[in-house]
Amino acid sequence: QKEVEQNSGPLSVPEGAIASLNCTYSDRGSQSFFWYRQYSGKSPELIMFIYSNGDKEDGRFTAQLNKASQYVSLLIRDSQPSDSATYLCAVGGPGDSTLTFGKGTMLLVSP
């Protein structure tokens, strides 16, 4: 059984701060890693994906992957109240099949 673990939160940060979201996964064969943002009552939308160890930056977002530790993180710099949402970590196995999602971490950014 593939598992993806996230702290459910809420993670509270002040506006302008860095928010750090973490995720661990159980399947060492996992090859693709995704961060989705989900506003309440809405469907998930992709923020970033990462395949290789190291960091990947896109605007205010940085994804970090450490396959040896089976750990993925998402950093959000200069957090804004509009970033307040649930952040879902999703992991894909070998090949091109399905994603396993974590339960999500709720982020609250206070003005």
Next chain:
Amino acid sequence: DTGVSQDPRHKITKRGQNVTFRCDPISEHNRLYWYRQTLGQGPEFLTYFQNEAQLEKSRLLSDRFSAERPKGSFSTLEIQRTEQGDSAMYLCASRSTGSGYTEAFFGQGTRLTVV
């Protein structure tokens, strides 16, 4: 094409009734996924199609659930003899496959309430 479309957006049904949901993927996408999401949980995989072929079903999917994608375009998900535990958001996603990564786009979901 404005994205993945799901119908209905909301469905309230009595326990024991059958319900059917529809998903229209982005037109050029050959792969279509169904997920279920309950409050406080992440999306849980149910099944997926490559064109009209159903390639994988979750072991969690009971035989009351059936999905089709008859012409490789839209898909339906039917739940027979609904139970209160079936109450959830049912999400459809689609993507194209090929070289390199392609993003899966989610529809707005169908929220099912079984009373």
